[in-house]
Structure formats: C-alpha cells, structure tokens
Amino acid sequence: MNAQLAPAAVDTTSPLSVAGLRHSYPDGEVLRGVDLALAPGSVLGLIGRNGAGKSTLIRAMLGLLEPAAGEARVFGQPALRMDDQAKARLAYVPQQPEALGWLTATQLLDYVGRFYPGWDARFAGKTLERWKIPPNKLLAKLSPGERQRVDLIRALASQPELLVLDEPAAALDPVARRELLREVALRAGESGTTVLFSTHIVSDLERIASDIAFLHEGKLLLHCAADDTKERFARLWLPAAMSAAAPAAALSRRRHEDGSLSLVVERDERGQWPEASRLTGARVDALGLEDLFVEVAE
Numbered sequence: 001m002n003a004q005l006a007p008a009a010v011d012t013t014s015p016l017s018v019a020g021l022r023h024s025y026p027d028g029e030v031l032r033g034v035d036l037a038l039a040p041g042s043v044l045g046l047i048g049r050n051g052a053g054k055s056t057l058i059r060a061m062l063g064l065l066e067p068a069a070g071e072a073r074v075f076g077q078p079a080l081r082m083d084d085q086a087k088a089r090l091a092y093v094p095q096q097p098e099a100l101g102w103l104t105a106t107q108l109l110d111y112v113g114r115f116y117p118g119w120d121a122r123f124a125g126k127t128l129e130r131w132k133i134p135p136n137k138l139l140a141k142l143s144p145g146e147r148q149r150v151d152l153i154r155a156l157a158s159q160p161e162l163l164v165l166d167e168p169a170a171a172l173d174p175v176a177r178r179e180l181l182r183e184v185a186l187r188a189g190e191s192g193t194t195v196l197f198s199t200h201i202v203s204d205l206e207r208i209a210s211d212i213a214f215l216h217e218g219k220l221l222l223h224c225a226a227d228d229t230k231e232r233f234a235r236l237w238l239p240a241a242m243s244a245a246a247p248a249a250a251l252s253r254r255r256h257e258d259g260s261l262s263l264v265v266e267r268d269e270r271g272q273w274p275e276a277s278r279l280t281g282a283r284v285d286a287l288g289l290e291d292l293f294v295e296v297a298e
C-alpha cells in the first residue's frame with residue numbers, strides 16, 4: 001500500500017512503469033512527480049477527476065509525450081525509444097479516435113492486422129458483428145461510440161500483452177461498456193494481459209480493477225489493491241470539542257458548520273486507526289470506493 005508515494009527508481013521488471021514523472025503545459029504543471037509500476041497481469045484502474053492529468057500520464061507512460069522530468073519504461077525499455085517488437089506487444093486506445101476516417105472498419109482491421117504477429121482475425125470479425133458495427137461504412141460516418149468500439153476491437157484483436165485504454169467507456173452505452181469490461185477481465189484472467197485503464201466511473205473500477213491509482217492535483221494520492229480500500233481507509237468524525245485532537249496526516253479534512261470535523265484516515269502500519277478515533281464521541285465510518293473518491297477529490 002502506498003499513500004503519498006515517495007520518489008522511486010523506475011521498475012524494469014514491470015510491463016509499464018514511470019518514476020519521478022513531471023509535466024507542464026503553458027497553463028501550469030499537470031504532473032508533479034508520479035511514480036507508478038504495474039505488476040504483470042494486473043488490471044490497474046487509474047481514476048481522477050476531469051483534467052486531473054490521466055491522459056497526460058498515459059501518453060507520457062507510453063512515450064507519446066516527452067515529460068519535463070522523469071522516466072517511463074515499457075517492457076523495461078525507455079518509452080521514448082521503444083523498438084518495434086515492444087510496440088507490437090502493446091495496444092493503446094486513446095480517448096479521441098485516431099483519424100483514418102476514409103477507411104471502413106473492415107479495411108482498417110485488415111490493414112492493421114498485418115502488423116501484428118498474433119492478430120486474431122476471427123475475433124475481429126465476430127466482434128464487429130456482435131457489437132453491431134456496420135463493417136462497410138466509412139469510419140468518419142460512424143457514431144463516436146461505434147468508432148470507439150472499432151478502436152477497442154483493433155486493440156483486443158492484436159492480443160497484446162499490455163493493453164492501455166484511456167477512458168474506454170466514455171462513448172459507450174451501458175450494455176457496450178459492460179461487454180467491454182467483461183472482455184478485458186477475460187483477457188487479464190485467461191491470458192495474463194496487463195491492463196491500464198483510466199476512468200472516472202467508480203463502478204467500472206469495482207468491476208474489474210485489481211489495483212487502483214488515484215491521480216489528484218498532479219500526484220498519485222493512492223495506489224493500492226482495489227480490495228484493500230475498504231479495510232484501509234475510513235471516515236473519522238470528531239465533534240467540535242475534539243477537533244484539536246485531529247490527526248495531522250489525513251487524506252482529506254472537512255469542517256462542518258457546527259465545528260465538527262470529517263477526515264479520511266488510513267490505518268497505520270500496525271493496522272490501527274489514528275489515536276483520535278478512540279476518544280469518546282469520535283466515530284469511524286466505513287467508506288466505499290465511491291465515497292472515498294468523492295471525499296478525497298473534493
């Protein structure tokens with residue numbers, strides 16, 4: 001478990017990792033020192049509010065953007081200088097579909113399939129049908145959801161070892177979203193595919209993520225096993241008279257109109273809640289993932 005991660009050296013055994021990543025746009029700093037390494041076969045859900053920097057982080061992790069500082073590695077290689085073999089082992093679906101609007105879905109899939117040794121043409125054909133994509137319509141004329149589904153089919157049919165999806169559910173209806181999540185979970189379970197997906201839909205995380213990373217104001221606030229969150233974090237409520245006893249280390253702190261305090265707290269290394277929770281009148285409430293996200297992101 002890592003809350004407020006300390007800077008780390010890049011992990012060369014991880015399929016995808018970054019250390020000390022910083023990046024700024026003219027409007028200001030977006031990533032302020034991110035360290036993150038995916039375990040092989042894990043499904044990491046990257047969550048954060050709109051504009052938190054998720055897409056920027058993903059692009060930097062894949063070498064599509066040169067960060068101001070820090071290092072990203074894919075299969076142990078520097079992301080900015082990945083060789084073709086490494087590129088063929090990964091699939092990335094960006095939030096915005098790539099151009100190529102003059103091709104039909106069938107043409108696109110036939111074309112890109114040639115570049116991947118493990119291309120599963122049968123899966124591509126069957127899924128086009130199952131996901132009801134008009135195979136012979138120009139991509140430019142498809143709806144955003146249909147277009148996104150073509151990109152997802154393209155990513156999955158290449159049978160990647162590493163699958164990176166930036167807001168994969170953004171343009172999908174609930175049925176398509178559920179199908180996609182099922183497919184991703186299947187890949188991770190059966191083929192050991194390592195998956196990174198960004199989202200702000202907490203229920204998607206709960207469905208398939210083995211790990212979650214929470215990006216907030218350019219930093220990773222949490223990075224832990226998804227199942228751990230209920231055990232490790234809670235909301236501590238202290239009446240006004242006890243607010244001076246509030247622990248200094250809290251992931252969030254909110255003062256109510258009556259002077260009472262709500263804090264998101266974490267168990268210490270001995271598994272104990274902060275001392276203030278044992279004061280008479282203090283209350284510790286369990287926090288679901290959605291509550292945790294809302295409390296900390298506010």
Ligand SMILES: Nc1ncnc2c1ncn2[C@@H]1O[C@H](COP(=O)(O)OP(=O)(O)OP(=O)(O)O)[C@@H](O)[C@H]1O
Nearest residue numbers: 025026027030048049050051052053054055056057
């Ligand atoms: N090319 C760019 N030039 C300037 N600013 C940018 C650029 N790309 C992103 N930004 C800014 O950087 C911040 C982070 O953007 P980013 O797209 O990485 O966030 P995000 O977490 O993926 O957001 P969302 O959930 O809304 O997709 C935003 O404030 C955005 O306006």
